[in-house]
Amino acid sequence: MTQDELKRATARAAVDYITPKLEADSIVGVGTGSTANFFIDYLAEIKGLFDGTVASSEASAERLKAHGIPVYDLNSVDGIQFYIDGADEANPALQLIKGGGAALTREKIVAACSDEFVCIADESKWVPILGEFPLPVEVIPMARSFVARELVKLGGDPVYRQGVTTDNGNVILDVHNLKITEPRALEEAINNITGVVTNGIFALRPADLMLLGTTAGVKTFSAQ
Numbered sequence: 001m002t003q004d005e006l007k008r009a010t011a012r013a014a015v016d017y018i019t020p021k022l023e024a025d026s027i028v029g030v031g032t033g034s035t036a037n038f039f040i041d042y043l044a045e046i047k048g049l050f051d052g053t054v055a056s057s058e059a060s061a062e063r064l065k066a067h068g069i070p071v072y073d074l075n076s077v078d079g080i081q082f083y084i085d086g087a088d089e090a091n092p093a094l095q096l097i098k099g100g101g102a103a104l105t106r107e108k109i110v111a112a113c114s115d116e117f118v119c120i121a122d123e124s125k126w127v128p129i130l131g132e133f134p135l136p137v138e139v140i141p142m143a144r145s146f147v148a149r150e151l152v153k154l155g156g157d158p159v160y161r162q163g164v165t166t167d168n169g170n171v172i173l174d175v176h177n178l179k180i181t182e183p184r185a186l187e188e189a190i191n192n193i194t195g196v197v198t199n200g201i202f203a204l205r206p207a208d209l210m211l212l213g214t215t216a217g218v219k220t221f222s223a224q
Helices: 003-021 034-049 058-066 104-112 141-153 183-191
Strands: 027-030 052-055 080-085 114-122 135-139 157-160 171-176 196-199 209-214 217-222
Touching: 003 034, 003 080, 003 114, 003 209, 003 217, 027 034, 034 058, 034 080, 034 114, 052 058, 080 104, 104 114, 104 135, 104 196, 135 141, 141 157, 141 171, 183 196
Parallel strands: 027 052, 027 080, 080 114, 114 209
Antiparallel strands: 135 171, 135 196, 157 171, 209 217
């Protein structure tokens, strides 16, 4: 199977997972990226079963609206039943690295507001230790150089992602050469750097369920 076929399989599995649990007033949180796009396309098939969605990016919101799926501002809903999103890396504790698509801050907010976070990914994203994928950090523009120096002190090699502005008007530093053996501690340490909006480690709020697309089928992992 190709990587896209694996992504499609996990997206379909996510729709199959949430379908029997949805109610007329349910709100579904939707992430950003190629795997999330497949989920949106399949979600359109059951759009009559739930109230609407909250999107983690403008791009996902536009794709949802193109399918005729209602998209609400997070401030206008009482809660989110499910949040479905991909990952750039995931470990067996379902701690993640996200932000390759520069939507990490909104993704982290939507995840925090959700009753259940379901991560969908292909098997190439499954790793024993996070950090081979460069860690995205969203930064207030005026603090970029200061934050970069602080990230070097933490052992990373930050690189400015040229030409990218987040939906929040900020910039991204991608931190290379990290071996993230203590994800929760590093997530907190980076978030405590003045000028950082947030970073792409999802360990303080990891996924609750992982649907992992493999050549042997979609495997399900629960948070331990």
